[in-house]
Amino acid sequence: MNYGIALINLFRFHRVTGWRRKQPVFGKPDFVFRTARVALFVDGCFWHGCPTHCNTPSNNRAFWEKKLAANKARDRRVSRELRKVGWRVVRIWEHDLAKHGAVCIRRIKLALAGSG
């Protein structure tokens, strides 16, 4: 997965600081801003069931539908649990990261500023 690298490049370019990776936070956010209590996830289009790009494979369709539905349910649960204990949660789609980096950064900055 290269989302991490792509985002780090965006952080550098837009001078976003204060992030950490691999922090022991519930749900394993891709990036964590401890001071601002912002948890950032980059959701891959396939595994997280992006409405635009996730095509369920036609082989073993039932298996994949169940699997991807479970992934989405877990994402929602993780966001909910984190918010409950005071985190701001930002989720970015893989496709937005590639094409709309500036928009992603704006959402992150809003969350960091306390209004996300």
Ligand SMILES: [Zn+2]
């Ligand atoms: Zn997508």
